[in-house]
Amino acid sequence: MIRLHNVAKVYDGGVVAVQEVSMDVRKGEFVFLVGPSGSGKSTLIRMCLREEKATRGKIWVAGKDITKLPTWRVPYLRRTVGTIFQDFKLLPTKTVAENVAFALKVTGCPRSIVRRQVNTVLELVGLSAKTDRYPRQLSGGEQQRVSIARAFVNRPPILLADEPTGNLDPATSVGIMRLLDRINRTGTTVMMATHDFAIVDAMRRRVVQLDRGRVVRDQSGSGYESSDET
Amino acid sequence: MSTLLFLIGEAFVNLRRNALVATGAILAVFVSLALAFGALVFNELVRVNTLQWQEGDHLIIFLKDEGGPVAHSELLSQINDYPEVKNAWYLDKAGAYQEFLEIYSDQPALAATVTAADLPASIRVELEDISTYQEVQFRLVGHPLLRRLSVFSEGIERLLSLTGVLNSIGIGLVVLMGASAVVLIANTIRMAIYARREEIAIMKLVGAGNWFIRVPFIIEGATVGLLGGGLAAAAVFASHNLLERIPTDILIRFQADQGFLLSRAILILAFGGLAGFIGSSLGLRRFLRV
Numbered sequence A: 001m002i003r004l005h006n007v008a009k010v011y012d013g014g015v016v017a018v019q020e021v022s023m024d025v026r027k028g029e030f031v032f033l034v035g036p037s038g039s040g041k042s043t044l045i046r047m048c049l050r051e052e053k054a055t056r057g058k059i060w061v062a063g064k065d066i067t068k069l070p071t072w073r074v075p076y077l078r079r080t081v082g083t084i085f086q087d088f089k090l091l092p093t094k095t096v097a098e099n100v101a102f103a104l105k106v107t108g109c110p111r112s113i114v115r116r117q118v119n120t121v122l123e124l125v126g127l128s129a130k131t132d133r134y135p136r137q138l139s140g141g142e143q144q145r146v147s148i149a150r151a152f153v154n155r156p157p158i159l160l161a162d163e164p165t166g167n168l169d170p171a172t173s174v175g176i177m178r179l180l181d182r183i184n185r186t187g188t189t190v191m192m193a194t195h196d197f198a199i200v201d202a203m204r205r206r207v208v209q210l211d212r213g214r215v216v217r218d219q220s221g222s223g224y225e226s227s228d229e230t
Numbered sequence B: 001m002s003t004l005l006f007l008i009g010e011a012f013v014n015l016r017r018n019a020l021v022a023t024g025a026i027l028a029v030f031v032s033l034a035l036a037f038g039a040l041v042f043n044e045l046v047r048v049n050t051l052q053w054q055e056g057d058h059l060i061i062f063l064k065d066e067g068g069p070v071a072h073s074e075l076l077s078q079i080n081d082y083p084e085v086k087n088a089w090y091l092d093k094a095g096a097y098q099e100f101l102e103i104y105s106d107q108p109a110l111a112a113t114v115t116a117a118d119l120p121a122s123i124r125v126e127l128e129d130i131s132t133y134q135e136v137q138f139r140l141v142g143h144p145l146l147r148r149l150s151v152f153s154e155g156i157e158r159l160l161s162l163t164g165v166l167n168s169i170g171i172g173l174v175v176l177m178g179a180s181a182v183v184l185i186a187n188t189i190r191m192a193i194y195a196r197r198e199e200i201a202i203m204k205l206v207g208a209g210n211w212f213i214r215v216p217f218i219i220e221g222a223t224v225g226l227l228g229g230g231l232a233a234a235a236v237f238a239s240h241n242l243l244e245r246i247p248t249d250i251l252i253r254f255q256a257d258q259g260f261l262l263s264r265a266i267l268i269l270a271f272g273g274l275a276g277f278i279g280s281s282l283g284l285r286r287f288l289r290v
């Protein structure tokens, strides 16, 4: 589903954020990206969304080489990849339902289907009672649920999350992780960057650890810190 | 289809959120288009008025009563022989009274104080070439029957020399004001984009295509242009209605043809919309690289 081959990213000004990264994430996998601050986790995720272009190497997302993708095709890439961020990135002037519906509207989805899908997904994340609220009227955990609903509403095969629990307390984080786990169990591939060792340790999934832009560990069923069992 | 409706809805929600800036832009577009439209109408008025003179009476020679119709008709045949004169005809006291009644038909009180005897007979002269009116004037200087030569001459001369200039100024104004409307709208759209840049970034992240983001801005710009143009058309219609009330017997006619006004109003409206379209497209240029 996501394949990186010898990928490097050098930002303008010469900062080397990622180098020689190769990895292969198969369909339905759940991968944690861990590593110290500045190790290149966000850069990796942004390259998979074509928010940044890889300086070297190749990246395949859902079977397509996105390093060669023409700019006008980028929106189509992003419709096959749901995204969740630490700061939620909700549209402040739209209600919960409108925010979720937006991800479908951009695909030209007819209104009747939009309404049905939005209702289903909001039910899934437990926000059916708050569809008409604005983001500022919600707690952080609720806002993150909205953004998960938006990421998932058009059933993308891939979900990318950059520190989705970074702004939430531990109890709320557990709720968010449960949601992501459920989504993963429907067959969606999930890649999530995080600093939250409690979560990584509890879930015991594949962990890819970065350090100064390089992969220093890639271990299945692992925890936040390196473990000897394989 | 439902996407287009959605985008139109977005455009109007954004206009409302941005009401202050949008109102400013609408007013500015209104002013520039009103000036442009006003220039068009003014040019038309000048054209109509000079046209009237070209076709109608170029000189009016008011006559003294002495000698009566016999002496008058003698002078008339003399004037008809002048090489500059294309046609001259005689309007007697009764005719003058008739004309007076027509001109002041809306002021019967004034008409009641005047009788046919109070009004002078006159000779109306149509010239071959209206720039030769001074020759005729010279020929008549000191003629015993001459009471007064018509005041039209100065107006003719001034207007004739002015029409060319006025036309160029008018066209210049139209072009300049049109361009400024485009620039104004481009600026407004750019400000709107700047104000909404975070939202735009989010929309792109969710997979919105360029046109999905652009179309509401273009609709926004076109709406600003149309509203500004509509106000301009309304203002020119209103001021034309005011001008129309000025009695028509003085030098200049202030009526432009309703059909002319309407066609130009539609033109200005369409131009407003077009300016909005071009302006917002310009404002959107350079932006929206993924």
Ligand SMILES: Nc1ncnc2c1ncn2[C@@H]1O[C@H](COP(=O)(O)OP(=O)(O)OP(=O)(O)O)[C@@H](O)[C@H]1O
Residues within 6 Å of the ligand: A011, A012, A013, A015, A016, A017, A035, A036, A037, A038, A039, A040, A041, A042, A043, A044
């Ligand atoms: N737009 C940018 N321009 C230049 N340098 C950048 C840019 N974005 C990130 N960097 C640099 O690239 C390196 C990797 O940053 P990145 O954000 O990928 O790290 P991270 O692992 O996500 O860190 P954190 O855990 O703090 O989020 C850092 O040294 C950072 O300063």
Ligand SMILES: [Mg+2]
Residues within 6 Å of the ligand: A041, A042, A043, A162
């Ligand atoms: Mg980061």
